[in-house]
Amino acid sequence: MNLDFTQFIPSMPYILKGILVTLKIVILAGIIGFILGIILSLLKISSIKILGWLADAYTSIFRGTPLVLQLMLIYFGSPQVIGYQIEPYTAAVLSFALNSGAYISEIIRAGILAVDKGQQEAAIALGVPYGKMMWDIILPQALKNILPALMNEFITLTKESAIVTTIGVMDIMRRSYQVGAENYSFFEPLLIAGLIYYLMVMTLTFLGKALEGRMRRSD
Template sequence: MYEWDFTSVIENSDLLWQGLLGTLAITGTALAFGLPLGLILALSRLSPRRWLAWPAGFVIEFFRTTPPLVQLFWFFFALPILMDIQMTPYLAAAITFSIQSSAFFAEVFRAGIVSIEKGQWEAARAIGMQRPQAMRRIILPQAVKRMIPAFTERAIELMKTTTLVATVSYADLLYQANELAQKTFRPIEVFTVTALIYFFVIFGLSLCVQAVERRLAVSGDSTVR
């Protein structure tokens, strides 16, 4: 029978705490840049101008269909060679997951905007609003409210995907857990605690998603998935 011993894990819990902060930092950075970039991509793809819609569509589909690990390796290993720049693990991860998440957020934005009834556009034109003005004042406020659950779920997926940054030696939770496992020779205990940390953080976010969905259902707003 295996004898469980979490003593060494508890004594070095500061490493896991630092790793969790690193994971949250990457997730927060990707969200901060991915959301506005996703909106720009969505509006460009919905534009009647082909020179905007086609490039935006290509970027969205490319970063949605290629593996994020391949993207991460490209930005970390290839980009510094092509542009002769210094690339840190954090910067490579921030660029990768900001762009990758923006592609998914763009589709959420697009679905939310398209879900707004055409009558809203017609009413805006009837009172003299131009398309950008109608988008900003009428369409987006309604669409964003419907998209909140989808955004939150995507943020959860993003946090799980960021575990890939350990492959480029960025000190996230998984990387620190691996270091601690090698240091203490207690991989079962270390990765059990790591799994529980991910569970409680992500499960907490999931509860928030469910609460938002219930609130929107009560108010009569549909959600975009």
């Protein structure tokens, strides 16, 4: 093997700028996906069956098709469907948020159902409105139980964000590939990209465990 990492040292600042691009996509998509997941989970446990069916259908579609397909449909298909070319960054955030919302909805739904039914019965007996009961009583308890699963989804989102390179978003992978093309050597920059992703995931894992431990101590 003839590896030379020194030739890529001048390009490191350029590659590292991709971290900010990746984080912007992941954080924004994660927030939107979380909000969407809460809404979908509430629809799934709603007494109105048609709402539950619609939420289940949404989840089935986005969990049953590849994320890269959803990304390409939104980006490459937007001119044909809406007559307007969506920006690569916007398409990335939108596709990741819609996909993540489907997975998060199942996580939150499971967390809500795991909360002792006596909590809900007591709130109803006290005349607490449904919305206030879910927001102040049920959801906080559910979130404590599902925090590890939510962090895992966020970590998965971080790794899968690398596919945005297929639509030209200047993330870590795209920049690493460009540096490799300029130097006619791809192994080293792609290995550097892999190391960056690994360090990001390990950081998220550490933060998730710290947050989980803090929430347990607050019980």
